Amino acid sequence: MINKTVGKRIGLMGGSFNPIHFGHLMLAEQIRTTIGLDEVIFVPVGNPPHKALQTDVTSEQRYEMVKLAIADNPFFSVSDIEIKREGISYTIDTIKELKSTLSSIDQLYFITGADAILLLETWKDYKELTQLVKFIGATRPGIDSDALLKKITQLKSECHAEIELVYIPALAISSTDIRSRISDEKSIRYLMPESVTDYIYQHFLYREHHELFAPFFQMLSQTLSKKRFRHSVETAHTARLLAIRYGEDPVKAELAGLLHDLAKEYKNEKMRDLIDEFGIDKDPAIVHLPNLAHGEVAAGILKRDYHFDDELILEAIKWHTYGHPQISSFSKLIYVADIIEPSRDFEGVHYFRRLAYQNIDETIIAFCEQCDHHLAEKQMAIHGNSKKMVMTLLNQRKNDNE
Numbered sequence: 001m002i003n004k005t006v007g008k009r010i011g012l013m014g015g016s017f018n019p020i021h022f023g024h025l026m027l028a029e030q031i032r033t034t035i036g037l038d039e040v041i042f043v044p045v046g047n048p049p050h051k052a053l054q055t056d057v058t059s060e061q062r063y064e065m066v067k068l069a070i071a072d073n074p075f076f077s078v079s080d081i082e083i084k085r086e087g088i089s090y091t092i093d094t095i096k097e098l099k100s101t102l103s104s105i106d107q108l109y110f111i112t113g114a115d116a117i118l119l120l121e122t123w124k125d126y127k128e129l130t131q132l133v134k135f136i137g138a139t140r141p142g143i144d145s146d147a148l149l150k151k152i153t154q155l156k157s158e159c160h161a162e163i164e165l166v167y168i169p170a171l172a173i174s175s176t177d178i179r180s181r182i183s184d185e186k187s188i189r190y191l192m193p194e195s196v197t198d199y200i201y202q203h204f205l206y207r208e209h210h211e212l213f214a215p216f217f218q219m220l221s222q223t224l225s226k227k228r229f230r231h232s233v234e235t236a237h238t239a240r241l242l243a244i245r246y247g248e249d250p251v252k253a254e255l256a257g258l259l260h261d262l263a264k265e266y267k268n269e270k271m272r273d274l275i276d277e278f279g280i281d282k283d284p285a286i287v288h289l290p291n292l293a294h295g296e297v298a299a300g301i302l303k304r305d306y307h308f309d310d311e312l313i314l315e316a317i318k319w320h321t322y323g324h325p326q327i328s329s330f331s332k333l334i335y336v337a338d339i340i341e342p343s344r345d346f347e348g349v350h351y352f353r354r355l356a357y358q359n360i361d362e363t364i365i366a367f368c369e370q371c372d373h374h375l376a377e378k379q380m381a382i383h384g385n386s387k388k389m390v391m392t393l394l395n396q397r398k399n400d401n402e
């Protein structure tokens with residue numbers, strides 16, 4: 001028979017989880033198994049009293065990342081109790097609210113880094129808090145254990161606090177370090193579950209962006225097909241990397257990459273009307289295939305409907321499909337990013353991917369030659385701009401070699 005007088009032992013693991021990483025997961029798992037907890041609830045903080053969070057990552061996104069990270073552990077769950085609450089998140093309020101949803105015989109264990117124990121007296125209503133939960137402090141490298149033991153003795157005699165220390169393996173991972181790695185374009189693989197790195201990548205978290213990046217990202221996620229949106233996202237990432245490689249503005253390159261196919265899915269009829277409205281040159285290739293003009297049309301739409309006026313970005317979007325005889329260094333990057341982004345799969349793509357980081361002009365020349373060949377096979381004309389662009393680039397190559 002089940003003994004109903006014995007409550008559950010529930011661990012609470014608070015944190016900003018900005019983002020969650022293996023340090024957090026390892027800590028929760030070690031404590032769960034050492035103390036013998038029935039479950040661990042992760043509680044991402046809403047507005048922490050002690051530290052300011054980065055503003056470009058929302059509470060919902062931090063919550064979502066925790067959800068992804070714990071998905072394969074049946075003993076772990078996540079609560080949105082703090083991120084749903086308005087105002088500053090105090091642990092005491094969270095504990096009271098959680099207790100009201102649990103059985104009165106359940107015992108709560110508040111899991112924290114031992115460093116937090118040293119600061120416990122700065123927490124709101126800490127004396128009352130120690131009556132509601134038991135504390136499990138995980139010792140981490142760099143913590144002065146004499147000071148810690150002294151503090152625990154003091155808290156025990158002062159308010160009968162129950163504090164247990166658990167030694168856990170040292171994992172020198174922190175969210176702060178992860179964030180700076182991302183903004184330095186370093187890898188974060190193996191520091192957290194792959195589902196979380198994927199989420200960070202797909203949502204462009206922890207990087208500096210153009211101020212219009214978020215609203216356009218939102219708009220495109222709702223208007224483009226899934227496949228086209230994914231391609232746009234990948235082009236944005238690739239354009240950013242190419243910009244870093246070639247000393248162009250990565251923030252602008254990312255936005256140009258994101259927006260380049262804004263008009264790609266317009267129907268032919270709409271495309272023809274817009275070609276007329278924007279006075280786009282009717283090259284035979286465009287007459288044959290109006291969709292080809294989607295770059296120039298996208299730039300027209302951005303100007304007309306969004307009053308977007310960054311000429312560098314507009315030019316790059318305009319010429320990303322067939323190029324331009326005087327294509328700018330910046331526009332070349334968007335042209336190439338579109339070709340080599342990781343979701344592209346065509347004959348020779350690996351070669352173009354490698355070449356792109358060595359010589360952007362040679363990548364364009366080689367790609368146009370391949371296109372010319374394919375189009376000739378299908379008896380289709382290449383756009384005049386592409387031919388002229390290749391001529392210009394070949395002339396430059398000749399001059400450089402002389």
Ligand code: ATP
Nearest residue numbers: 014015016017023024027112113171173174175176
């Ligand atoms: P930040 O760098 O932004 O301070 P963080 O990586 O320390 O973030 P928090 O969300 O502040 O993560 O931490 C939540 C809890 O996890 C805290 O109790 C903290 O002590 C603990 N913790 C964080 N990183 C590790 C780690 N590498 N090993 C063990 N415990 C950790």
Ligand code: MG
Nearest residue numbers: 113174175176
């Ligand atoms: Mg911390």
